[in-house]
Structures are given as C-alpha cells and as structure tokens.
Amino acid sequence: MxxxxxxxxxxxxxxxxxxxxxxxxxxxxxxxxxxxxxxxxxxxxxxxxxxxxxxxxxxxxxxxxxxxxxxxxxxxxxxxxxxxxxxxxxxxxxxxxxxxxxxxxxxxxxxxEPVAPPATEKKPAPASVKSTAAGPTPTGAPRPEGERPLASPAVRLRAKEAGIDLRQVPGTGPAGRISHEDLDVFIARGREPVVTGLRPDTSVEEIKVVGLRRRIAEKMALAKSRIPHITYVEEVDVTALEDLRASLNATKRPDRAKLTLLPFLMRAMVKAIAEQPQLNALYDDEAGVIHRHGGVHIGIAAQTPSGLVVPVVRHAEARDLWDSAAEVNRLADAAKAGTATREELSGSTITITSLGAMGGVATTPVINHPEVAIIGVNKMMVRPVWDGSQFIPRKMMNLSSSFDHRVIDGWDAAVFVQRIKALLETPALIFVGD
Structure with a gap:
C-alpha cells in the first residue's frame, strides 16, 4: 500500500x-x-x-x-x-x-458514491465490542426531529404499544434498521419517558459561513461600514406603463423576449443618467477619486439557490427595450444555472434590486460597493387614488433607492428619482429621442 x-x-x-x-x-x-x-x-x-x-x-x-x-x-x-x-x-x-x-x-x-468494498474484505469486529450481556451494540445514533426511523411494521406496532419513540432507539441493522432485539436492548437499559404533545426544542445548529455566503457577508459589511446611505422612497403610478407592457407583449414577435417592468426601468434610468451622469459612478474612497463612467452598466441583483449574485447588463445605453429584455433573461438564466462567467458578474456602475411580488411596501437597499446608487423596486399593488373628485383604482409601485451621501446630495437623489418617476408614469417619454 x-x-x-x-x-x-x-x-x-x-x-x-x-x-x-x-x-x-x-x-x-x-x-x-x-x-x-x-x-x-x-x-x-x-x-x-x-x-x-x-x-x-x-x-x-x-x-x-x-x-x-x-x-x-x-x-x-x-x-x-x-x-x-x-x-x-x-x-x-x-x-x-x-x-x-x-x-x-x-x-x-x-x-x-464511494466504492463499496467486497464482502470478503470485511473483518468481523472483536467479540468484546460486538455484543454485550444485554444484546448487540447499537450502531445507529438517535435520530433528529423529522427523520423517520427504519423498522418493520411489527416493530413499529410493538414500539407504539410500549410507548417508545423509535427515533430514540439506535438500530443495529443495515442503514440503522431497528429490530425486535434492538427494542429489547433499549428497554433493558432503561429509557426516558416519551414526552407527547408540545415540548421545548433546545437544539442549536452551528452553520459555518463559507464560500459565496461569506463573500456576500463581506461585501455587505464593507458597503454598510464605508458608505453613509441615504434612502429615498417615492410611489409611482404604473397603470399606463402596465397597459403599454401588456399591449406590446400581446403583439410581439415570437422571437422576442417577454417584457417585464425591468427593461422599461432600465431605459428610464439611462435617460435620467444622461441628465445626471454623477449617478453612474464608482467611488474609490481610499484614493479619494470618483470614476464617472460614460457606459451605463446596470447590475441586476438576482437570487439564486447559492445566494445573491449581480449579473451585469453592459452598455444599457446602447440597447433598446427588446434587447434589454433579452439580455436580462439570458443573464438570469445563466446565473441560476451556474454558467455565468466572471465578466458577466462584475463591472456594474449602478444596480437595480427587486424582490418581485415579495418586494414589500418599502425597503432600504444596500449599495453595491463601490457604486454610488442603487434603485430598489417594490411590489406593485392596486390602490385607491384621489383624482380630485373621487377615488379610482390605480396600479401603484414604490421605488426605494439608496445613494452614497458622500458623493450624492439629497437634492440630486430626489431629482434623479423624480425623473425616473415621470418617465415611468408617462411611458411614451421613454421612447422620445430613441
């Protein structure tokens, strides 16, 4: 060997x-x-x-x-x-x-799967540890809550009649299977009374923070420790936008991606950034330098089974509505499938975060360091809105957006959000100049 x-x-x-x-x-x-x-x-x-x-x-x-x-x-x-x-x-x-x-x-x-050794290679355990006076030594450990022990119907019936919780009985059979002999040993050694009904759970599970979860934790800690956040929440009437979106989806070509709210928001952000380019920037706080980018590279925060990732739609300023939708879908699929490249997961200059229907009424999104702004999308709801003479149902949605207050003043943040609001509420303006 x-x-x-x-x-x-x-x-x-x-x-x-x-x-x-x-x-x-x-x-x-x-x-x-x-x-x-x-x-x-x-x-x-x-x-x-x-x-x-x-x-x-x-x-x-x-x-x-x-x-x-x-x-x-x-x-x-x-x-x-x-x-x-x-x-x-x-x-x-x-x-x-x-x-x-x-x-x-x-x-x-x-x-x-590990290769099982041939049966002839198994060596019998010494007699001193194979059995005791009370019976065979159990090899299985008591089972956690929710785990169903392995046992025959006859063993289960006998345990039920004796008031024994089989989860507490170690089994000596294959995969911890419990036999009648295991029950005899358990009873002979004494057992704690089985508590039925409600009972306290004193278990504590330790979960080590590693891998992607650790990277996310470090990123969030860095952003919150270095960036003084200012969060601005504004409601947006998206009734007209939703009507337009439904109409475009109903008449779209088969080869085009289905439109969600995100492509409209991305186009609105591109127009607003053209008027306030200081929002599309990265702040190197150690060097004291702001890197203002001409290209609008929008990160789309996405939840995957492994954790939060931010695939990037590059050069959103050069993409129309349909191209933006297709790229968002492609990146989302790649992120969830695990095929997104390192280049597709880095290089954003401003980020959108959305929890969809779980978006809540308002949130306080954490800026994706070293960016200076993040736009948060909350869930859409039908609310009564006063039009001057009566309440009418309108589709309303809040935008919860955070800004780096070292770089962006509160007034500039408000102007930026209000410009996006105006574009979304009058969606025809999104296409003016395109």
Missing part, C-alpha cells in the same frame, strides 16, 4: 490561497479516478478538485472554511502498490475545473 498526496493546486491568475468550501468525501471513503473530492473558492472562481488516482481516503488536511495556501497538502489517499507515490504538484496535481464565484449551479453535480 502506497500513499498519494494531493496538494492545493495553482488555479492561476496570481492566486496564492483558496478557501475550502466543500468536502465530497470523508476519511475511509473509497474513490475512483476523477471523483470530485473537494471544492475550493478564490476571489474569482470556485474550483473542483478531482482525484487523480483510485484508492481510499486516509487523511483530510483542512476543514470547511479554512484558507489553504497553494502547494499545501490537503488530501492523502492510500493506493494499491508498494512504491511511494510522488507528492510533487507538477505531474501529480489533478486537473481542476473552475466556474464563476457567484454562479454556482442550482443543482450541484452528483457526488461520486
């Missing part, structure tokens, strides 16, 4: 270390060649590390959340043979597969 050592690979681009975000194996598992054994995350990519050999996992050199330097040993695998395996990372380092940091797949690739 020889030992093969896998070291943290060099993922390129000057990265000297990476964070371990997932183990797909544990000590004792048998793995085949190309089995993905771990995933690590750098500032730019998530990297899967496959096994270059077939063998048994003997040692794991880090815990989830640890930062590991390139070249450091992370896994040791026992392989068949007598010659010691090389530990040099040159030829032995496995090929790594990377993907965008914020675009992890909605359904992660299936983990390779």
């Amino acid at each position: 020889a030992e093969h050592v896998i070291k943290m690979p060099d993922v390129g681009e000057g990265v000297a270390e990476a964070e371990l975000v997932e183990w797909n194996v544990k000590v004792g598992d048998l793995v085949r060649e190309d089995t993905v054994i771990a995933a690590v995350m750098t500032d730019k990519a998530t990297v899967e590390i496959p096994s270059p050999v077939e063998g048994q996992i003997a040692w794991l050199g880090a815990e989830i959340g640890d930062t590991v330097a390139v070249g450091s040993p992370i896994v040791k695998i026992d392989v068949a043979g007598d010659a010691a395996a090389s530990t040099e990372p040159t030829d032995e380092t496995p090929e790594v597969k990377s993907k965008a940091v914020a675009a992890e797949p909605e359904a992660k690739p299936a983990k390779a």
Whole structure:
C-alpha cells in the first residue's frame, strides 16, 4: 500500500490561497479516478478538485472554511502498490475545473458514491465490542426531529404499544434498521419517558459561513461600514406603463423576449443618467477619486439557490427595450444555472434590486460597493387614488433607492428619482429621442 498526496493546486491568475468550501468525501471513503473530492473558492472562481488516482481516503488536511495556501497538502489517499507515490504538484496535481464565484449551479453535480468494498474484505469486529450481556451494540445514533426511523411494521406496532419513540432507539441493522432485539436492548437499559404533545426544542445548529455566503457577508459589511446611505422612497403610478407592457407583449414577435417592468426601468434610468451622469459612478474612497463612467452598466441583483449574485447588463445605453429584455433573461438564466462567467458578474456602475411580488411596501437597499446608487423596486399593488373628485383604482409601485451621501446630495437623489418617476408614469417619454 502506497500513499498519494494531493496538494492545493495553482488555479492561476496570481492566486496564492483558496478557501475550502466543500468536502465530497470523508476519511475511509473509497474513490475512483476523477471523483470530485473537494471544492475550493478564490476571489474569482470556485474550483473542483478531482482525484487523480483510485484508492481510499486516509487523511483530510483542512476543514470547511479554512484558507489553504497553494502547494499545501490537503488530501492523502492510500493506493494499491508498494512504491511511494510522488507528492510533487507538477505531474501529480489533478486537473481542476473552475466556474464563476457567484454562479454556482442550482443543482450541484452528483457526488461520486464511494466504492463499496467486497464482502470478503470485511473483518468481523472483536467479540468484546460486538455484543454485550444485554444484546448487540447499537450502531445507529438517535435520530433528529423529522427523520423517520427504519423498522418493520411489527416493530413499529410493538414500539407504539410500549410507548417508545423509535427515533430514540439506535438500530443495529443495515442503514440503522431497528429490530425486535434492538427494542429489547433499549428497554433493558432503561429509557426516558416519551414526552407527547408540545415540548421545548433546545437544539442549536452551528452553520459555518463559507464560500459565496461569506463573500456576500463581506461585501455587505464593507458597503454598510464605508458608505453613509441615504434612502429615498417615492410611489409611482404604473397603470399606463402596465397597459403599454401588456399591449406590446400581446403583439410581439415570437422571437422576442417577454417584457417585464425591468427593461422599461432600465431605459428610464439611462435617460435620467444622461441628465445626471454623477449617478453612474464608482467611488474609490481610499484614493479619494470618483470614476464617472460614460457606459451605463446596470447590475441586476438576482437570487439564486447559492445566494445573491449581480449579473451585469453592459452598455444599457446602447440597447433598446427588446434587447434589454433579452439580455436580462439570458443573464438570469445563466446565473441560476451556474454558467455565468466572471465578466458577466462584475463591472456594474449602478444596480437595480427587486424582490418581485415579495418586494414589500418599502425597503432600504444596500449599495453595491463601490457604486454610488442603487434603485430598489417594490411590489406593485392596486390602490385607491384621489383624482380630485373621487377615488379610482390605480396600479401603484414604490421605488426605494439608496445613494452614497458622500458623493450624492439629497437634492440630486430626489431629482434623479423624480425623473425616473415621470418617465415611468408617462411611458411614451421613454421612447422620445430613441
């Protein structure tokens, strides 16, 4: 038996270390060649590390959340043979597969199942630990709330008649299956009375913040600690806009994307930014420099199974309504599927955040550092609006927008939002000059 050592690979681009975000194996598992054994995350990519050999996992050199330097040993695998395996990372380092940091797949690739050893290789446990005077030693642990224990109908009936909660009975059968003998052992050793009805839950689950969740936490902490936010909320009557949107969708060509509110908002933002270009900027607060951009690169905050990501619609100023809709759909699909590239998830100059129907009445969106503005879309509702003589139903929606008060004065923020409001309430103005 020889030992093969896998070291943290060099993922390129000057990265000297990476964070371990997932183990797909544990000590004792048998793995085949190309089995993905771990995933690590750098500032730019998530990297899967496959096994270059077939063998048994003997040692794991880090815990989830640890930062590991390139070249450091992370896994040791026992392989068949007598010659010691090389530990040099040159030829032995496995090929790594990377993907965008914020675009992890909605359904992660299936983990390779450990190869079950042949039945003839199993060695019987010593008699001293195999059984006791009261019966066999249980191998299963008491089960958590909600987990259904494995047992035959006869065992379940006997437990019910005896008032025994099977979740508290360790099983010695395959996969922890509970037998009549397991019940005998449980009763012989004494048991706590089964509490029925309502009871307190004193469990505490520790969840380590790693990977994308850690990146989001760091980004939010940076934005809130450095940027003095000012949030401005204004209601918008989108009745006319919704009528126009429905009409355009009803008559659109089959090859065009369905229009949502976002393309209209994007076009309105482009027009408003043309009048107030200081809103389309990045603030380097360490250097004390504002980088005002000519191109309007709109980030669209999107929720994925892995967490919040911000795909970017580049050069929105050069896109019409239909092109904007198509690009939003493409990026949203890529982000959720995990195929968005690093370039598609970076480089925004201003951001839109929307929770759709869950948007609430008002929000206080956090600016996407180092940008200076973010536009928040709240849910649309039919509200009674006084027209001077009576209340009439109108489709109303609030915009909750935050600004970096170091760069944007409150007056400028209000003018910007009011301009967007005017364009959305009279949607024909959106197309004037296009």
